Amino acid sequence: MSFIELATLPAKEIFRGYTARGIHTCTMSFMYLWVEAGAGVPEHAHPHEQVSQLLKGTFELTTDGETKLLQAGMVAVIPPHAKHSGKAISACQLLDVFNPERADYKF
Template sequence: MKAEYGNWNESKWQPVREGIDRVVLGLTAETMSCTVAECKSGNEVKPHSHPNEQIAIILQGTCDYYVDGTPYAMKPGSWIVVPANVEHYIHVYDSKEPVLNLDIFAPNRPEYTESFKKFLSQQE
């Protein structure tokens, strides 16, 4: 089997909503999903929950990451585990640079993979 690999810096970034773009990594993974999102100050806040466990890792910038109503101050190197079905969201409001947020989901999020594949096909 051939391994899938890439570089998010060389990928097209899919607009998600106001102030947030993302790249979906590992499109061939079967049991997990991984994304990198760029979140700009003033991003549209969208509290949500899903049946997937999630680990969010901040690679760049500063933000508050809300889980079950509690804000957690995040900076590069910070990570947080979001349990399944718990409301959460990211709020970037005073970062000197866009936040780069790596998200790992289990089980996988096929809706992310399909949406990103469709986005890439429209860019050709």
């Protein structure tokens, strides 16, 4: 069993305006994100299933051409290989969970 203090993890800007701290297990990655208002992530796809929970703020998420406005407390499930993009309408905090783990997000 592990106990981790989130504030002690290294932080990295993974996209412009997106600062992340990550926890990785054998099968999953948990990425805590702090996003500046107006920051966007371009359309992309990956082989990982992604579950995104908006913890604070307002975030616009487009998945396979369908756009939704997420408010704090909402969760989005993004299937593997689905094209998706997003934009922070206000400053946001998100938790993104990926399965399998995102080796490219280990830092």
